[in-house]
Amino acid sequence: MxxxxxxxxxxxxxxxxxxxxxxxxxxxxxxxxxxxxxxxxxxxxxxxxxxxxxxxxxxxxxxxxxxxxxxxxxxxxxxxxxxxxxxxxxxxxxxxxxxxxxxxxxxxxxxxxxxxxxxxxxxxxxxxxxxxxxxxxxxxxxxxxxxxxxxxxxxxxxxFRTGDSRGRPVDVKDPWNGQRRVNVLLLGGDAAANRQGVRTDSMTVASIDTKTGDTVLLSLPRNLERVPMPPGPARDRFPYGFTGDGPSTPGLLNEVYQYAEDHPDVVPGARKNERGPELLKATISGILGLPIDYYVLVDMFGFADIIDAIGGVKIRIDQPIPYGLEGGVLQPGYRTLSGKEALWYGRSRTNSDDYTRMGRQKCLLRAIARQADPRTVLTKFDRLAAATKRAISTDIPQELLPAFIELADRFKDGGQVTSLQFVPPLIYTGNPDYALIRRLAAQAVATPPESSASPSASPSASDSGAADSGRSTPRASSSGRPVRQTKPVSLDATCPS
Structure with a gap:
């Protein structure tokens, strides 16, 4: 054993x-x-x-x-x-x-x-x-x-809240109500501690084809005068166009938002912080002759926080751009801009004008959209969510977000973004031809994207300098005179790549 x-x-x-x-x-x-x-x-x-x-x-x-x-x-x-x-x-x-x-x-x-x-x-x-x-x-x-x-x-x-602007449920089975296009007003609010109220210095309508996702950007300058007001109390007060609220306000388009917030009687029934968007949507709808379905307002200083949250934005600068109040300069070349630098890039008027910076702002948005990839969003998630909550307000209902996601997917399958800006020499802001604006806006959203790439609508060889600098309008001809842009132009043709 x-x-x-x-x-x-x-x-x-x-x-x-x-x-x-x-x-x-x-x-x-x-x-x-x-x-x-x-x-x-x-x-x-x-x-x-x-x-x-x-x-x-x-x-x-x-x-x-x-x-x-x-x-x-x-x-x-x-x-x-x-x-x-x-x-x-x-x-x-x-x-x-x-x-x-x-x-x-x-x-x-x-x-x-x-x-x-x-x-x-x-x-x-x-x-x-x-x-x-x-x-x-x-x-x-x-x-x-x-x-x-x-x-x-x-x-x-x-x-994003539930229901439409009046709290009514949204039909998710037919999110666009049979419309061929959905029009979203994109606003850049220039609020700051040293100024009262909100000035919407950036106003662009994104008209999106609900079948293909193709988008036409229709931009209005902030300094349009004698803007026709929508029928109702606003038109009763300004029958010959908006003239502002006293000597300190000259009566420009970018003042309409804050005027409505300060004067509840011109937008009866609307709540605080909703009066401005409602009146501005109706006003711009009348200017363009297009229905405005929704708006998105981005606070420009909160926008800088969003850029910082994703680690900055890389963009090509072709000309020196003064930066800050201490004599700094954004030098030409490929640069990764911080939020503050990107804000100056989009807002600087030194040695340029409102119309040039409108073009830079669109190129900046294009660069951010391209660089905000899923990996960046995931790794910066907390900061990005907090910055977005502070910076963005909208009346797009939660129920429509899946439909907008579907539109974005269709756009990725070959969609195009084109841009038309109603600026000089096409439109004289001191005495705008609103009938011409409505006619060109109707043509822009009715024209297939392919036609916007035609020679008459895209930058010519003589315009290449303006295109390379990120100035979508006004462009200069070989004689030095600005060119009247009457058709949408692809952002790929106007923004430095």
Whole structure:
């Protein structure tokens, strides 16, 4: 019997007993199996003979991984649409946290199944430390993902409200009400601590084809005078066009927003911070002869925070641009601009004019749209969400966000952006030809994008200097006189690349 006992091969129990010594192989094997179970659920269960539970855990893990891969590869457009639905984001955050808890439970239970029965105090502490590290490796990504989903949902619900501007439900089955185009008024608000109210120094209507996503940008200068007001109290007060609110306001288009906020009686029934957008939408609708469906207002100083949140914006500068109040200059060349520098790039009037900076602003928006890739957004998520909440206000309903995402996807499949600016010499801002503006706006949104690339609408060889400098209008001919741009021009042709 003694000889048989001496010849008996070592069993699993004998190997586990080795774990009683610090650094024993039993503990290392247990931690190795726990790590394997962290990467693929069920490994430890199968190792100790728990076949049904091990197979079930492994199948569940593989099913979740396969579902994620299939969704990411084949249903990305649907995921993007769900990503702008607050109810789904709430479910996503809860699901991520539940998955994280389940994963941690699997890690702990796996170690309990495979750890040696007898371990020294030091070995027990080492094993517990190893399991804690694995749990943190699982918990931190899950917590970050759940928190990000919550932050994103909070930003989404803070910026976009439910229902239309009057609180009525939106028909998501026909989001555009059968319209061929949806028109969104894009506003840049120039509010600051040293000035009262908001001046909308940047006003552009993005007219978007609801079938293709092709977009025409129709820009109005801030200094249009004698602007015709919409029917109702506003026109009753200014029957011959907007003339401002006393000697300190000359009566320019960029003053309409704040005038409505200061005079509630011209927009009866509208609430504070909604009077300005409502009157300005109606006013610009009359100027262009196009319905304005929604607006987006970006505070220019908050816009700088957004640029800082994504790590700056890279753009080509062709001419020195004075920067700041201390004599700084943005030098020519490819530059990565901070938020403050980008704000000066878009707003500087030194050695230029309103119309030149309008062109720079569009080129700046184009550069940001191209560079705000998913990786940048994810890595700067918290700062970007906070900056966006401070900087943006809009009346686009939450329910329409999936439809706008779908339009963006269509645009990526070959859509075009063209631009037409109603500036001199086409329009004299002191005495604008509003009938001409309406006629050209109607032609711009009715013309297929291909025609905007024709020689008559795109910069000629003699205009290349203006195009390279980022000035979309006014362009100069070989004689030095500005050219009347009457058709939309591609931003690719007018912005430095």
């Amino acid at each position: 003694a000889s048989r006992s001496a010849a008996r091969p070592a069993s699993d129990e004998d190997e586990d007993a080795e774990g009683t010594a610090p650094g024993g192989h039993g503990l290392l094997r247990a931690l190795g199996l726990t790590l394997a179970s962290t990467l693929l659920w069920g490994v430890a269960h199968l190792r100790v003979g728990r076949r049904w539970s091990g197979a079930l855990l492994m199948a569940l893990f593989l099913a979740l991984a396969a579902a994620g891969a299939v969704a990411g590869l084949f249903f990305r457009p649907d995921l993007l649409q769900l990503a702008v639905r607050p109810d789904w984001l709430t479910g996503l955050a809860a699901g991520i946290l539940a998955l994280g808890l389940l994963w941690i439970t699997v890690v702990i239970r796996s170690y309990q199944l495979v750890r040696p029965e007898t371990l020294s105090l030091a070995a027990r502490a080492a094993g517990a430390a190893g399991v804690i590290v694995l749990c943190f490796a699982v918990a931190l990504p899950a917590a970050w993902a759940g928190y990000s989903a919550y932050v994103y949902r909070d930003a989404l619900t803070s910026i």
